[in-house]
Amino acid sequence: MDKTHAPPLSGIRILDFTRVIAGPLATQQLADLGATIIKLENPVTGDEVRGMSAVGPPRSPFFVAFNRSKQSVAIDLKTARGQQLARDLAAQCDVLVQNFRPGVMERFGLDHAALRAADPRLIYVSVSAYGEHTAMRERPGFDPVLQAESGMMELTGEADGPPMRTGLSLIDTLTAAHLSTAVLAAIMSRAQTGYGDYIDLALLDTAIAALGNMGSTWLTTGTAPSRAGNNHIHSTPNGLFQTATEPMYFAVGSDKLFGELCRIIGVPRLAQDQRFETVGMRHANRDELRGEIEAVLTQHSANHWVALTRHLPAGKVRTMDEAYASPEVAERKLVHEVGDEEETFRVVRSPFQFAETPVADYRVPPKLGQDTRKF
Structure with a gap:
């Protein structure tokens, strides 16, 4: 098995303005495939999840989860100089991904119309709650809000209990998968046409698509499935059962x-x-x-x-420590160590494994602004 060639996205440069989960997870997936990710951050606060844990900055567990193998450039986009620096960086990149509220990048002079006019090969991705060009474009929204509004929360929980959100940020995670897939498709399309594209991705779209067979039940019959707790709505035994110890x-x-x-x-x-x-x-x-x-x-x-x-x-039903310590996780080599001269982290590798195609080496998540001077 020859894995001496470069990862598939080697040479692709992505300018990443995103924060929190959906955008950062998508660009991390693309970094694993060899893309260079330039994470552009506020010079004071950086990505807000840097401090969103008991551990705190500069690299909290929340930040570590979605930002390995990236480079951090700190630029104040509220200044004319910062905006020009961002435009200069965009001119050097193949893809730009941003998840500011609609209209923010336009105020900075960094909207897709302006940047793609300067470089028609640029692939520009906008991630928002409700879409860039809708009547609800100004509304903020996060994963649990969209779980509520999409009907997903109504499907989750015990039949005689209240609606519940999932324990994980499911919509954000699915949006990341859709985003990275769309970017790969746009790169392939550009190779054929010579032109980039504009990708408008909304959490609402992901949430409605994620309803899957549940949503299809309503669309085809007009009857919405009911909450069933840990049981399947159509088949039995398909659910949680108690043993003498764990369920x-x-x-x-x-x-x-x-x-x-x-x-x-x-x-x-x-x-x-x-x-x-x-x-x-x-x-x-x-x-x-x-x-x-x-x-x-x-x-x-x-x-x-x-x-x-x-x-x-x-x-x-395993606890989290049991899951990570399980022989299945060990055999699949899902947990890797990355580190620098100051810290070592354990991270989870990308879920895909190729027989012939190499992935990029996992690198420690960046400190805020550590690569600013280089760019």
Whole structure:
């Protein structure tokens, strides 16, 4: 296997004005593929997540999560000199990504119309809550707000409880994936046409697209799915079940998988029970089925059942430290150490692994403005 050639985005320069999660995560993914990321930050505060933790600046865990392998340039965009420096940097780059509220970059003279007029090959990406050119363009918005407004929160939580946000910034993370994909497509398009493009990406768009089959249910039937807590809305047993120790999640909704589960846990009679013969009947009698299954599962520990059900889609609920220490994470080499003369950090590698294509070496996240003089 020859990985002596350069990473695929080597030579691509990206000017990154983004802060917090969606934009920084996307440009970090592109950095892993070899792009040079020039992170342009406020010289006083930098990316606001630099101080958003108990550890604090200059490199908080929040900042470390989304900003490895980048270079930091500190420029005051509220000054004419800072704006000119930013324009000069943009002229040296292939891609510009920004997530200021709509209108801010225009006030700085850094909007896509101005910069692409100067360089038609520039790929310009705007990330906002509701889109750059909508009636709601001035409204601020963050991940949990869009979870609420998109209907995602209404789908999350127990059936008899209030709507809940997800424990992670899901919309931001998905937006990052869409952003990096769109940039790659624009780079390919430019290779064919010679021209860059303007990409308008909204958190709202990501949130609505993320509704997936749930959204499709409403679009095709006019009936919205209801909250089901940790259970699947269509199949059973497909949810969280208590053992003698930790709870476990079983996703064994099909007839075949259900029969195999019954055999493994020692109650094959359940697969022949008329109440549970089909997917629909199991779901209709889900409370009775849960009682039957948990009566068996609570006789032994989660680890006992994990060992027995290793060929089924099932797993116990782990704590975060258990997840990071798991043999699966170790075998996939998901955690890497990066460091400099002052600090060492553990970071999670990009999820993709290539057989032939090298990725860039992971480098420590930058200190605020550490590369300003170089540029």
